Amino acid sequence: MECPVPSVVRFRLHRLVVTPVVAMGLLGAVAEARAVDSGLPAPAAAAFQATWAMLVDFDARFTSWSGNRGFPGGYALGSPGRGSQFYAPLAVQIVGQPSPDYRVELMARTGWVHARQDSGGGLAGSVSTLTDTVVSGTFTYLATPGWQPFISLNANLPTGSANLPGTRAFSRMDPDLVEVPNYGEGFNLGATMGVNVPIGEWTLLTASLSHTHRGGFTRDPVTGFGDPDNRFQPGASSSGSLQIAHVLGALLLKAGATYIVNQGTRIDGAYISRMGDTIALTASAGYTWNTDHNTTLSGSFSRAAPNLVLDPTIPAAVREAFNSNSQAIRLRLDHNYRLDAQWTLGAFASWFNRDANAYIPAAGAFSPAKTRIALGGSARYQMSRNAAVTFRAEHFWVSQRSRPDVVDPFFGPFADTAVPALAYTGWTVSLGGTITY
Amino acid sequence: MNPSAFRSRPIRARLVTLATIGLLAAPAASSAQAQSVCPEGRTREGRCVNATLAAGQRLAAIVLGQTRLSLSIMPVLPSRDHGTTDPTLRNHVGREVSVIHP
Numbered sequence: 126m127e128c129p130v131p132s133v134v135r136f137r138l139h140r141l142v143v144t145p146v147v148a149m150g151l152l153g154a155v156a157e158a159r160a161v162d163s164g165l166p167a168p169a170a171a172a173f174q175a176t177w178a179m180l181v182d183f184d185a186r187f188t189s190w191s192g193n194r195g196f197p198g199g200y201a202l203g204s205p206g207r208g209s210q211f212y213a214p215l216a217v218q219i220v221g222q223p224s225p226d227y228r229v230e231l232m233a234r235t236g237w238v239h240a241r242q243d244s245g246g247g248l249a250g251s252v253s254t255l256t257d258t259v260v261s262g263t264f265t266y267l268a269t270p271g272w273q274p275f276i277s278l279n280a281n282l283p284t285g286s287a288n289l290p291g292t293r294a295f296s297r298m299d300p301d302l303v304e305v306p307n308y309g310e311g312f313n314l315g316a317t318m319g320v321n322v323p324i325g326e327w328t329l330l331t332a333s334l335s336h337t338h339r340g341g342f343t344r345d346p347v348t349g350f351g352d353p354d355n356r357f358q359p360g361a362s363s364s365g366s367l368q369i370a371h372v373l374g375a376l377l378l379k380a381g382a383t384y385i386v387n388q389g390t391r392i393d394g395a396y397i398s399r400m401g402d403t404i405a406l407t408a409s410a411g412y413t414w415n416t417d418h419n420t421t422l423s424g425s426f427s428r429a430a431p432n433l434v435l436d437p438t439i440p441a442a443v444r445e446a447f448n449s450n451s452q453a454i455r456l457r458l459d460h461n462y463r464l465d466a467q468w469t470l471g472a473f474a475s476w477f478n479r480d481a482n483a484y485i486p487a488a489g490a491f492s493p494a495k496t497r498i499a500l501g502g503s504a505r506y507q508m509s510r511n512a513a514v515t516f517r518a519e520h521f522w523v524s525q526r527s528r529p530d531v532v533d534p535f536f537g538p539f540a541d542t543a544v545p546a547l548a549y550t551g552w553t554v555s556l557g558g559t560i561t562y
Numbered sequence: 563m564n565p566s567a568f569r570s571r572p573i574r575a576r577l578v579t580l581a582t583i584g585l586l587a588a589p590a591a592s593s594a595q596a597q598s599v600c601p602e603g604r605t606r607e608g609r610c611v612n613a614t615l616a617a618g619q620r621l622a623a624i625v626l627g628q629t630r631l632s633l634s635i636m637p638v639l640p641s642r643d644h645g646t647t648d649p650t651l652r653n654h655v656g657r658e659v660s661v662i663h664p
Contacts, residue, residue: 184640214640225599261637271606277624281632300655305634307659315628321616323605331619335627362630383626427650453650477649557641
C-alpha cells in the first residue's frame, strides 16, 4: 500500500514531469515559427511524392541601331551605320525530384534569328537562320545535410549558320549593339562540377570547376572575298569559381570570383593566339523594402592577362609586349514593383565600360575605350497560376573613343587608318511568355 | 491508455509513464521532421536550404564556368537572359566575330 503524498509535494512532482514534456512542445513550435520567419517552407507530410514540372519559355526580341559607322568600325567608307536584328529563342525545361535524395533539371534551347546591316560603303548584308541549340542536364544530390554536390553537362549543337558566304558576312554586327553577333559555331561540350555548402541558415557557399571543349567548324574566309573558307579551331576553356550568398534580414548579398584559363586558337591548323588567363569578379546587393518593392545593385569586372601570340620570326608563341585585352566593368541597378497579384513592373539602368588596352594609340593593336549606357523597363502579367507574359523595352547608347592613324616604326604612318569617335544609339523591345505544366 | 487504470496506479509509476511518453515523443517528432522533403537539401542543423538561393547559385556556377559554351546562347531560359547576361564575360566575342574586309 502506497503512503499518501502531501498535496504540495504532489504538485512539485507534477511540475517536474510536465515541464519537460511541455517544453519539448514549445521548442517544436518555436522551431516552426523560425522556419516561417526565415521564409523556409514548413515541413511537408512524411510520405514522399515524386514531383515533375515542365516549362515552356519563349521570348521574341527586336533590336534596331544606328551610328556614324557600320561594323567593322575601322572601315572608313562604312558610313552611316544602320542595322537591325530579330531574335526569337525558345526553350523547354523539365525539372523533377524523383527521389528525396536527388534533383534533375533538363533543358533544350534553340531559336531563330533574322539580322540585317544596311551601312554605307557596301557594308550591307542579311541572314535568316536557326541559331545553334543548347541542351543541358543537371543532377543535384540532396541526401547529405550540409553538402549538396551537383554536376551539369551542356552541349552547343551546331544547328546554326557558321559559314556566311558573300555579303551575308556583313550581317555579323557589334556584340555591344546586338545580342547575337554570330550565327553558329561548332559542337561545344561543357561540364561543371560543383557543390552548394549551406553555412547555418543564412549563408550559402558554392564552389565549382568547369571545362568547355570547343569543336572546330568551317566558316567564310577571314582574309577577304574570294579566298578559301577557313577551318576555325577555337581553344578549350577551363575555370574555377567560388561564390557566396548571405541573407541579412531584408538584404541579400552575393559575391563571386572566377578564374578562366584558355587554350590556343588555330585557323587551318596554324596557331594564331591564346587569350591570357582571365579573372572575373561579381557582386550584388538586393534589398526588399516590403512585399511590393525590391531593388538590386550589381557589379561585375573582368581582366585578362596578355595573350600568347605567334612570332613568325622564331616561330613560337610569345607573350605580347602590351596587353591587347581591355578591362571591363559593368554596374546595373534594377527595381521591381509588384502592382498587384497579376502585374509586376520593373525599371533598370546599366553602365558598361571597356577601357583602352595597353597599346599606344598609334599602334595597330590599339583598342580605344568604349562605353555602353542602357535604360529600360518591363511589365510582367501573371495570366494564371502557371502562365505569365513579360514585355520589356530598352534604349541604349554606345560610344567609342577615337584613335589616330597607325604608325609603323619602320614604314611610318599609314594614311586613312584613323578612326573617329564612334557613337551609336538603339533600342530593343521584347515580348515573352512562360507556361508551366 | 485507459484513464481509469492510469489513475489507479501508484504516483511514482504514473510519473515514470509520463516522462517516458515525453521521451518517446521527442524522437518521433524529429523523425517526422527528418522524413519531410526539402527541395534543395538540408543544412547540417537539419533545416531546409533556401531553395531559391541554392538554385540561383547553382545556375550562376554553370553560367560563370561555361562562358565559352556558345558565343550567343547561355544555358538558361530565355526569360532569364536579361538578368543573366554579363558583357564583362564576353570580351572574347569581339575577337572571334569578324567580317570580310571589303
